Amino acid sequence: xxxxxxxxxxxxxxxxxxxxxxxxxxxxxxxxxxxxxxxxxxxxxxxxxxxxxxxxxxxxxxxxxxxxxxxxxxxxxxxxxxxxxxxxxxxxxxxxxxxxxxxxxxxxxxxxxxxxxxxxxxxxxxxxxxxxxxxxxxxxxxxxxxxxxxxxxxxxxxxxxxxxxxxxxxxxxxxxxxxxxxxxxxxxxxxxxxxxxxxxxxxxxxxxxxxxxxxxxxxxxxxxxxxxxxxxxxxxxxxxxxxxxxxxxxxxxxxxxxxxxxxxxxxxxxxxxxxxxxxxxxxxxxxxxxxxxxxxxxxxxxxxxxxxxxxxxxxxxxxxxx
Amino acid sequence: xxxxxxxxxxxxxxxxxxxxxxxxxxxxxxxxxxxxxxxxxxxxxxxxxxxxxxxxxxxxxxxxxxxxxxxxxxxxxxxxxxxxxxxxxxxxxxxxxxxxxxxxxxxxxxxxxxxxxxxxxxxxxxxxxxxxxxxxxxxxxxxxxxxxxxxxxxxxxxxxxxxxxxxxxxxxxxxxxxxxxxxxxxxxxxxxxxxxxxxxxxxxxxxxxxxxxxxxxxxxxxxxxxxxxxxxxxxxxxxxxxxxxxxxxxxxxxxxxxxxxxxxxxxxxxxxxxxxxxxxxxxxxxxxxxxxxxxxxxxxxxxxxxxxxxxxxxxxxxxxxxxxxxxxxxxxxxxxxxxxxxxxxxxxxxx
Numbered sequence: 036x037x038x039x040x041x042x043x044x045x046x047x048x049x050x051x052x053x054x055x056x057x058x059x060x061x062x063x064x065x066x067x068x069x070x071x072x073x074x075x076x077x078x079x080x081x082x083x084x085x086x087x088x089x090x091x092x093x094x095x096x097x098x099x100x101x102x103x104x105x106x107x108x109x110x111x112x113x114x115x116x117x118x119x120x121x122x123x124x125x126x127x128x129x130x131x132x133x134x135x136x137x138x139x140x141x142x143x144x145x146x147x148x149x150x151x152x153x154x155x156x157x158x159x160x161x162x163x164x165x166x167x168x169x170x171x172x173x174x175x176x177x178x179x180x181x182x183x184x185x186x187x188x189x190x191x192x193x194x195x196x197x198x199x200x201x202x203x204x205x206x207x208x209x210x211x212x213x214x215x216x217x218x219x220x221x222x223x224x225x226x227x228x229x230x231x232x233x234x235x236x237x238x239x240x241x242x243x244x245x246x247x248x249x250x251x252x253x254x255x256x257x258x259x260x261x262x263x264x265x266x267x268x269x270x271x272x273x274x275x276x277x278x279x280x281x282x283x284x285x286x287x288x289x290x291x292x293x294x295x296x297x298x299x300x301x302x303x304x305x306x307x308x309x310x311x312x313x314x315x316x317x318x319x320x321x322x323x324x325x326x327x328x329x330x331x332x333x334x335x336x337x338x339x340x341x342x343x344x345x346x347x348x349x350x351x352x353x354x355x356x357x
Numbered sequence: 358x359x360x361x362x363x364x365x366x367x368x369x370x371x372x373x374x375x376x377x378x379x380x381x382x383x384x385x386x387x388x389x390x391x392x393x394x395x396x397x398x399x400x401x402x403x404x405x406x407x408x409x410x411x412x413x414x415x416x417x418x419x420x421x422x423x424x425x426x427x428x429x430x431x432x433x434x435x436x437x438x439x440x441x442x443x444x445x446x447x448x449x450x451x452x453x454x455x456x457x458x459x460x461x462x463x464x465x466x467x468x469x470x471x472x473x474x475x476x477x478x479x480x481x482x483x484x485x486x487x488x489x490x491x492x493x494x495x496x497x498x499x500x501x502x503x504x505x506x507x508x509x510x511x512x513x514x515x516x517x518x519x520x521x522x523x524x525x526x527x528x529x530x531x532x533x534x535x536x537x538x539x540x541x542x543x544x545x546x547x548x549x550x551x552x553x554x555x556x557x558x559x560x561x562x563x564x565x566x567x568x569x570x571x572x573x574x575x576x577x578x579x580x581x582x583x584x585x586x587x588x589x590x591x592x593x594x595x596x597x598x599x600x601x602x603x604x605x606x607x608x609x610x611x612x613x614x615x616x617x618x619x620x621x622x623x624x625x626x627x628x629x630x631x632x633x634x635x636x637x638x639x640x641x642x643x644x645x646x647x648x649x650x651x652x653x654x655x656x657x658x659x660x661x662x663x664x665x666x667x668x669x670x671x672x673x674x675x676x677x678x679x680x681x682x683x684x685x686x687x688x689x690x691x692x693x694x695x696x697x698x699x700x701x702x703x704x705x706x707x708x
Contacts, residue, residue, distance in 0.1 A: 071590070073586075073589035076589075079585075079589060082585050086582050122693070181708055182425035183421075183425050183426075183695050183696065184422065184694070184695035186693055187691075187693050273578060273581075274607065275577065275606075276693060278421060279421075280421075281576075321582075322582075325583060326590055328590060331572050
């Protein structure tokens with residue numbers, strides 16, 4: 036083979052490598068189809084979209100931070116806090132709808148800003164910092180609510196989001212796709228998006244080349260906090276207020292989705308498209324084992340295997356491409 | 358991932374171990390044995406105390422509304438007696454912290470310890486130390502615990518609760534049909550006992566088939582997601598066995614959104630306000646209570662112990678059935694979903 040031809044092949048394969056997660060998604064979707072014809076029904080697929088909306092929205096926000104090379108473990112706590120806060124401010128009144136949502140977003144944004152400022156201006160490890168922030172936010176939530184989830188959702192709020200346009204597409208799913216589109220736009224079409232990748236790939240170079248690294252960092256964490264708040268509102272729309280720890284543990288699903296989607300802990304690579312595919316892979320895996328009717332313990336085992344296999348497959352494809 | 362022989366053997370070993378772990382929880386025989394043990398009298402003469410009482414409450418966790426209500430019942434009952442102070446500690450699901458919490462309370466010279474554990478085994482020792490130091494201990498709200506460190510129990514039998522729910526469901530569906538069961542966190546006393554109670558009752562109704570037992574972790578969103586899958590798997594579901602009101606509403610929503618609410622009958626749930634609102638509106642389901650007043654009973658038992666009166670090793674806080682038609686009196690329409698029907702006076706309701 037000539038050198039040029041080898042180069043061309045390598046370029047094609049590397050292109051393929053970036054989209055490995057979509058291949059994995061296709062494989063697991065086909066597996067789902069083999070298990071149950073439900074996966075062919077549009078109603079069911081859109082149901083899955085609705086199910087993943089809270090985790091999905093949060094994952095989009097965390098992707099920004101992880102492209103930077105950081106991490107945000109406070110997102111689960113932010114979801115719990117904003118979910119309860121929104122319901123509390125709504126207090127069952129339609130007039131409170133807008134203030135409730137705005138307040139929740141402001142709170143999420145603030146928490147993100149604090150995370151970002153501390154990471155940008157100190158040598159604090161983002162892992163420990165956001166973990167600690169998460170714990171603090173859980174405490175804050177308990178303090179504000181006294182342990183019982185307060186608040187009554189405004190009438191019409193949940194009905195609006197569960198309403199299916201054309202009898203098919205739920206508004207919640209549309210909201211999710213809209214936020215994904217916004218995220219993709221920021222990532223691919225703005226200078227900020229380019230800067231994220233630059234800082235994530237080589238921080239030292241970015242600093243030396245005069246990039247406002249601190250500003251980029253703070254902005255990324257702020258976006259993550261904001262998307263966390265939006266995820267909390269989505270969770271409220273999906274399930275109503277049922278506890279003060281509704282978001283507990285979601286940060287691990289979010290992380291799994293982001294890493295599965297190709298955005299690694301080192302930063303500088305990956306993206307939101309991959310994250311969304313990652314979230315879908317996790318959701319299909321869960322629904323697959325559930326709908327297959329396996330006994331519960333087997334469900335957990337098989338779901339774990341699917342996630343391991345998915346990441347292994349993804350790794351193999353990426354290796355082939357490199 | 359290369360599937361070597363070693364990997365395969367490790368996998369098989371793990372699977373076998375997981376499936377072989379036998380649960381040590383109640384079935385009907387164990388429940389009967391527990392009831393018998395609970396009826397035993399405890400000699401409380403050693404604990405007799407006069408004057409103002411200091412109550413210590415070691416909460417394994419305070420992060421859900423049920424325990425918050427149980428705690429308010431403790432405070433309410435305490436206000437009716439000669440109690441100087443109620444000190445509350447929260448272990449936040451950390452067993453080691455609960456041990457140090459109880460030690461702290463003992464250092465503060467409490468006269469009575471009310472507790473609900475994160476994990477029975479971890480606190481067994483420190484409870485024994487409390488009893489040896491002359492401080493009686495009363496377990497509140499969980500299953501019956503028989504240990505040297507536990508003076509008495511204000512316990513709720515999950516098995517009996519499950520049995521009541523199952524029997525009413527059987528009545529409401531006419532004794533035959535296909536049922537799905539929604540249970541809490543797998544492996545907990547509640548989950549194991551409720552499922553066993555259902556299976557025991559179902560034996561008397563050969564026309565009833567359990568399609569699937571699912572675990573919703575007391576999580577409304579998860580129960581909804583699982584139900585969406587159940588609706589895909591099973592073209593007809595005649596009945597839903599779900600003692601937890603929180604999960605029942607999630608399930609009801611899923612049925613409603615699939616347009617299949619009319620084909621199924623819901624079992625009674627607990628007195629979770631969100632479920633009460635739903636059951637009152639839809640006039641079905643009813644309630645089998647999971648009484649938060651276990652906290653109140655615990656203090657009553659504790660005060661009897663301190664007065665030197667004989668008490669039994671366990672006082673069952675019975676679940677009661679409330680028919681759908683009578684739910685109206687229990688619902689608190691202006692309160693959030695995450696609220697529990699109770700007799701608490703307004704000044705003791707959670708703020």
